[in-house]
Amino acid sequence: MKNTIIFSMLMALTGGLVSAEDRVIALVNGDKIAFEDVTKKLWWQYSAQGLSEMIDEKLLLEEAGRLKVKYDAREAEKRFEALSSGYKDKKEFENNLRAVGWTPGDVKGLIKRQLLIKNTVIAARDINPSDAEVTAFFEQNKDKLGKADSARLRQLFVTSKAEADDAYLALSAGADFAKLSSLKSTDENLRKKEGDIGYISRGLLLPEIEKTVFSLKPGEYTKPMPTGNGFSIFKLESLKPGEPARLDTALKAELKAGMINQAVSQKLPELAAELRRKAKIEIVK
Template sequence: MKLQFPKTKRTIIVSFLILGVALSIIVGYWYGNSQQDVVATVNGENISKNELYELLVKQNGQQVLDSLISQKIIEFEAKKQNIVISDEDIQKELAKFHQSYGSEDAFNQALEMSGYSLDDIKKELTLNIKINKLLEPRISITEEEIKKYFDENKEQFAQQKQVKASHILVETEEKANEIKKKLSDGQDFAQLAKDNSTDTMSKENGGDLGFFGSGDMVAEFEKAAFALEVGEISSPVKSEFGYHIIKVTEVKEAQEANYEESKLQIKDTLFGQKAQTEYSTWLQELYEEYKIENFLEDK
């Protein structure tokens, strides 16, 4: 059973990997099976690699090729301008993912379930960082713009009260009461979660769910979690998923929005918005500078 607690489900935002996946299908599969004429059979009738390749090219080929051309141009420009992406640059970006998921472990679990690898993410982050560095000279953000964004989005920068909790999820109340007794007898919460919880997303981390705020969890779970003191363990709590034993491990109290503390985040947001607009214009200018021959367009 894969359990998703937040009403707004946690999903990895990997839109930037979509073209990479298409590329791996079209190119990686093609070359990886270059010695095989037959890629599948149905009742003994063959499907050839040529049929597969032609269909994939017809469906996605031009889009993927455009992406490859763009990537090649970006690499040339980055090299021309001596732009080098360090491991520290990549780690800073990864930290943003970790924060959005509550912890690095939670992010890694979601990543594993998505089918992508950390290397996939790092590769695409490297490309994105290069693009941002190349666009930086073309984008300016004023103090007035930052202040205006803050004033219009104050609620976004105010911190709700949040709790960090772990839980053990089981199917029956009887099982939940049995685990509660073991906890009262001094057994380890994390180990009991690993051994008993049906929540596959959190059990290997000892039931850790990271931080969450109001509205992130189903009502019964949230009400119980927010009523607990740090270190306190709940009685069994019934929800649509089963019976939970909840342990609160940390609390972040609510805070009003603070302009100075929010400036860097706002600047990143505004840069991202402007970069999306500027990217197409910038890339089109480079297309005109480079000699590009697209042989797929003639097919």
Template sequence: MSNSNRVLVLALLLAAPGARAAMIEDTVAVVNGTPILLSEYQKEITSALEYWSKTQPAALSNPALVQRLRESTLEELITRELLVEQADRDKVKIRERELDAAVDDIQARFKKDDQGRPLSDKDAQTAFQAQLKGEGLDYDTFRQRLLRQLKARKEIEEEVKQKVPPPTEAEERAYFDQITAYIASGSTDLPKGMSEDEGAALRQAADQVKQLSAERVRVERILIRLAPNASDNERRRALKTAEDIKKQLDGGADFAQLAREDSEDPESAARGGDIGFVMRGVAPPALEKAVFSMDVGQTSAPILTEIGYSILRVTEKHAAEKPEFDRFKNDLANYLQQVAFHKQLEVFVKNLRDKAVIERHLPPA
């Protein structure tokens, strides 16, 4: 927001009581005199609720959790405003080409439909414009909001992230030893003195180390989808399609080519069917039983899983192995760097908040 606009907003806020009330009704917070608009908050909370409805829909039936989500969304907007203001004080600049590139990156997300199928440039542009309209934005306002986000991001990059030193090898080894000791203990109890967040991170790291050290196979897949409520006729047609593809493979057809042409999993189809490594104990039982009994290069008959019929091919097999520090060194370094960065970011933002004047006007749910 320009200085002239900020002065205008302050003038309106200091005007007659009725004018001040009208302004506050359209805001959810005021940060150092700058309003955070209700429309911007609604955009962010709608996006957050949509994400939760797809990933953890049952959680949205918990009023307390929804209220925490509403409050945390507001706090994120306040933090963003504080970062933008600090970026302006630090004279952070976003070049026009940086903004153009960020716009292009966002528009590129509209070049595929919800199923991953490519759209024409015209249809992609229509989808992009529809998204803007749905959020109540015109193109110029969209660019201005994106510019503010880029400023906040660059402020974090230049004033926090670049100033965090990399971890030492001793720190990396100490954390690796902590992970392996936790795995070896077989216990779910955390080391004494460890916070809840640190414990969650340790469990996640231990799970990843266990998975990457477990027996694993690399798999390619051709998927013929089936809806959970598919009729018997639909199931027969899907099986017939999968069996026809298997016959082509048995006749010498190229697996990757058929995956690109016929698989109904767009993401893996684009990679010739590659779905990456399958770890023992992680995959669905029917899939796990098949791939761990197959030899490298072998192709399965159609296998029914909860999402449809899969034709699988094993391309690599690796036996279980003892975790070794050198194998995880780079990942540990990246993780510890991120931990240090987030701690410094918390301190940086807290300092901004301590010096700020913040009013909150979050409307009732």
């Protein structure tokens, strides 16, 4: 979608150049950079790529018509809602679209075309992983698909080694970790939550920190450790053992969808190239 929006923005920009003045938009040591110069540079930088993508899209949509491919309107609506949900509200979403010359209808049209093209590749290349193929993929990757061990941690973070050493001495003397973090941590969120950072799965922490915290027993804490722009002390509250992956119905559907998407990504350029060879394409200069 990003490339499509860039190309549409260029069309909108260059479309207004016929009557636009050659206005200056920047000065570099007194040297002018004109709006027209910027749009020309962008046009030459992106137009060939954008045109190529539009040709492929047109050919693939023609093939969709030939194969009588359909798309799922509910899936299209879900994708649209997922895009718009990333914004504060509907107005902000539409303002961002308007800034690049788009409307919600344009986005819905793009999503529809994307789904039609995906389904065209699936139909043209007969992409439909069998249960046996999904099971084989699961067996090859089940170590990555299971839930890793996780540790519920509290963290006390300060900016200097001296502060960290003082906090460690206080803990050694019996200070309550949660209260000390709420008083001494320089991070506001840690203070509010009394240092509670929840469960952290194995593999998400820096190796040296992970090795140390996962070697603790519940109730124990680390010595001061360098983290980011300061120093941290971690306390292990509890450990949650990992769970091996099980190939249930939900995971099977998820894996199959992922395999289909990967196959579509691989086969789409092949199909587009094949359609180009059969098509009559004229570039009008």
